Ligand SMILES: Nc1ncnc2c1ncn2[C@@H]1O[C@H](COP(=O)(O)OP(=O)(O)O)[C@@H](O)[C@H]1O
């Protein structure tokens with residue numbers, strides 16, 4: 001029981017990080033119909049920027065957090081402005097390949113800036129771990145859960161209450177119709193890229209204290225986030241959360257009770273099962289296009 | 292108010308408009324009629340900034356619209372009721388109307404927008420009843436009214452309508468035309484594009500007949516309705532209203 005609870009805690013913690021990364025995938029897909037395979041690299045930039053700003057430059061944690069997220073948001077905006085927008089005939093498959101290229105480029109830049117070494121980060125607070133029914137709950141896990149919830153709620157409020165959020169929703173429904181009512185659609189695409197990158201960055205910031213960060217961490221985390229988004233249903237915010245948590249917990253249970261070699265396989269087995277039985281994901285309604 | 296001079300547009304290498312000139316004065320209701328594929332929609336798309344490259348000149352209140360984006364053109368006071376309506380189907384009637392006022396919310400005209408929302412809902416009482424209903428669940432006529440209402444929410448000075456009567460029952464066509472007459476009386480300049488030449492010319496002050504991307508005939512609407520070649524080419528085929 002105690003062991004089981006421990007796996008659940010660790011699964012939920014990782015799952016919440018997957019959820020934030022998935023949210024980035026999902027909201028970009030929702031508003032532009034694109035999958036950004038450089039999303040994992042934004043996680044890497046977020047994690048390593050946090051470590052540099054917090055421990056390297058000695059900024060206070062909230063400022064370092066904000067700075068790391070801002071850096072990823074700017075990187076996302078640059079990806080849209082200088083790579084995506086310059087494509088003359090924007091067929092989706094071309095744009096997706098561009099994001100694959102961008103991920104390779106960003107990984108290279110990450111290696112130049114932060115080197116090949118792994119970097120560690122302390123926890124956000126040095127509170128002692130909590131003991132719950134014999135299992136240990138790290139304060140960092142609580143931070144991750146609270147901040148993930150904050151991001152989801154923030155995005156929800158942005159879409160419902162803010163003019164820009166509604167405009168982005170309008171673009172997601174129909175770019176042409178959005179243009180007709182005077183919504184600057186190119187700016188909305190730029191903003192969507194920037195926000196989804198920022199979510200990857202937040203994922204990186206959250207995970208930095210849990211494991212070592214290095215320039216090549218993005219590949220794995222990006223794929224996990226992608227799986228979580230697909231499992232929950234692309235385009236659905238709550239789907240991203242459900243998908244992330246489910247993936248995290250199953251992964252932890254798989255490692256605990258079967259074999260640690262199965263950790264990464266769990267994601268893909270789960271993805272295949274879901275896509276087989278429910279192609280639009282658990283909470284998704286939109287049909288996913290094959291092109 | 293709107294002056295188009297020697298406009299040329301092509302899709303790839305295929306020309307869609309080969310030198311159109313027309314002029315709309317403030318306060319007029321002008322009809323542009325022509326067969327399917329004549330280039331009517333392309334002309335409106337060009338005015339609204341959806342056709343990236345065109346030759347010639349399009350000026351609104353003496354300012355060229357060349358290279359302006361659709362959003363900038365809406366801000367200048369031109370609104371389009373597009374072919375096929377292009378509403379936001381999952382959003383409610385009210386949300387569709389509010390999005391129509393996007394450029395005015397950006398200018399912080401919240402109070403005026405709220406008043407205009409009432410005005411538009413009074414203009415189309417059926418939309419008031421359905422304010423909370425998703426736009427996609429409305430009937431064709433209701434959707435057309437919503438499309439017009441959404442365009443009005445931007446408080447345009449020039450309203451462009453692309454075949455608003457297409458597919459509507461004769462009675463609804465009359466309602467739409469009556470509404471346009473009311474809007475004109477409130478000072479909105481209107482360009483009405485229609486295949487239904489009799490209905491459009493019956494409501495308009497002046498008319499243009501477009502054929503294969505050029506203006507074939509122009510003149511006061513009344514004269515066009517009596518013109519033999521117009522009658523034979525466009526009026527015979529249309530259902531009578
Ligand atoms: N997106 C497009 N791509 C290529 N050709 C087009 C496109 N839209 C319209 N056309 C062509 O341009 C011409 C004018 O079309 P259009 O402006 O839609 O006419 P109308 O609105 O009068 O029916 C037609 O020959 C049509 O086939």
Ligand SMILES: [Mg+2]
Pocket residue numbers: 328331332333374453
């Ligand atoms: Mg047309």
